Amino acid sequence: MTANPGPGLYLHLPFCSSICPYCDFYVLTGDPARQRRFVDTLIAEISLCTGGRWPVVGAESPVEPFDTLYLGGGTPSILAAEELTRTLEALHRALPIDDDCWISLEANPEDVIPANLDAWRQLGVCFLSLGVQSFQQQNLDFLGRRHTAEQSHRSLELALGAGFHTVSADLIYGLPDQSREDWQHDLELALALGPQHLSCYQLTFHHGTPFGFRKERGELAELPEEAQAELFLLTHRFLAEKAFEGYEVSNFATGPEHRSCHNQKYWDHTPYLGLGPSAHSFAGHHRWWNRRKIKPWETRLEDGESPVESSEHLSPTDLAFERLILALRTADGLDLESFRSVYGVDLLSANLEVADRLQVDGLIRVDSGCLVPTTRGLAIADTLARSFDITE
Numbered sequence: 575m576t577a578n579p580g581p582g583l584y585l586h587l588p589f590c591s592s593i594c595p596y597c598d599f600y601v602l603t604g605d606p607a608r609q610r611r612f613v614d615t616l617i618a619e620i621s622l623c624t625g626g627r628w629p630v631v632g633a634e635s636p637v638e639p640f641d642t643l644y645l646g647g648g649t650p651s652i653l654a655a656e657e658l659t660r661t662l663e664a665l666h667r668a669l670p671i672d673d674d675c676w677i678s679l680e681a682n683p684e685d686v687i688p689a690n691l692d693a694w695r696q697l698g699v700c701f702l703s704l705g706v707q708s709f710q711q712q713n714l715d716f717l718g719r720r721h722t723a724e725q726s727h728r729s730l731e732l733a734l735g736a737g738f739h740t741v742s743a744d745l746i747y748g749l750p751d752q753s754r755e756d757w758q759h760d761l762e763l764a765l766a767l768g769p770q771h772l773s774c775y776q777l778t779f780h781h782g783t784p785f786g787f788r789k790e791r792g793e794l795a796e797l798p799e800e801a802q803a804e805l806f807l808l809t810h811r812f813l814a815e816k817a818f819e820g821y822e823v824s825n826f827a828t829g830p831e832h833r834s835c836h837n838q839k840y841w842d843h844t845p846y847l848g849l850g851p852s853a854h855s856f857a858g859h860h861r862w863w864n865r866r867k868i869k870p871w872e873t874r875l876e877d878g879e880s881p882v883e884s885s886e887h888l889s890p891t892d893l894a895f896e897r898l899i900l901a902l903r904t905a906d907g908l909d910l911e912s913f914r915s916v917y918g919v920d921l922l923s924a925n926l927e928v929a930d931r932l933q934v935d936g937l938i939r940v941d942s943g944c945l946v947p948t949t950r951g952l953a954i955a956d957t958l959a960r961s962f963d964i965t966e
């Protein structure tokens with residue numbers, strides 16, 4: 575499956591069985607009754623979009639049907655199959671959705687049982703993303719995960735046998751004192767099971783999380799930057815040797831047909847609509863976001879009002895810079911001619927010295943009309959993007 579031209583749809587389903595100490599998403603715990611109430615409210619938000627009305631974009635509202643749907647969170651797999659079914663039925667009633675819509679669901683290993691796998695397949699999920707994080711018990715214990723190393727293995731095996739087009743495993747690296755060998759062992763254990771996609775994230779101690787507080791108290795230290803960079807390069811080089819294409823900073827696939835079609839929309843400024851507490855949306859020159867916490871989000875909807883908290887209008891320069899930064903986080907890089915025609919900036923001519931220096935330093939190359947980061951460039955994509963002047 576390749577990138578599609580229609581807009582994308584994101585649903586934020588915020589429930590988790592417990593909150594991991596490093597998580598900085600908007601998540602909460604809640605029993606099935608609370609989850610049912612949440613779905614009722616989400617359906618109310620979906621209904622506000624009936625007829626394909628987007629809350630903020632005015633004349634920029636896309637008319638094509640949605641061709642990707644990302645069920646994220648939180649842990650969408652915690653919701654009962656009937657709640658997910660109700661939600662999808664409401665989406666189909668309210669919004670134009672392509673018959674071939676690419677649907678992705680995030681699942682935690684403890685929810686991966688044959689009955690759930692069947693239900694997710696029935697819903698049309700083609701990309702199942704498993705929050706494995708590690709196959710080693712000591713790492714899972716440190717990360718505060720509820721599942722065991724045995725469940726990491728078993729869930730991936732079960733998912734791979736269930737007939738999804740793509741099964742992805744999320745892994746975390748850069749734990750304090752983690753060695754190259756320890757991280758490579760996790761990658762080897764993942765590859766031995768044969769997923770078509772991997773997402774490998776560096777552990778970050780975000781402010782406001784339990785790990786963040788422990789760091790601020792001096793009880794926990796992040797892996798030094800140099801060691802983090804080494805693990806990043808190891809990840810890309812090791813997976814490339816095993817025929818996994820690193821198509822984005824954190825994402826790897828065995829072929830283009832197994833890439834995340836939905837995430838591609840974030841990277842190339844295709845419009846997307848986000849529903850649920852804290853969800854963000856984008857179209858044309860606008861970005862907007864919902865109330866972050868569930869209570870105010872629910873209160874607005876119970877009053878029949880939009881839960882959008884705020885929006886921003888992006889100037890052509892803002893958009894051009896975002897496009898550059900996002901493109902330099904991908905292995906495809908930036909198509910220079912398309913950038914010139916959309917944003918009116920001839921990037922290389924306007925930045926001859928910078929581009930030369932970055933090429934000599936082995937951080938970028940120009941390939942078939944695209945500005946492409948090398949693997950070392952990918953590691954510092956944001957810094958690379960900031961080196962360029964995009965004001966004409």
Ligand code: SF4
Nearest residue numbers: 590593594597647648
């Ligand atoms: S399972 Fe994922 S979303 Fe839920 S608390 Fe843990 S890291 Fe956050």
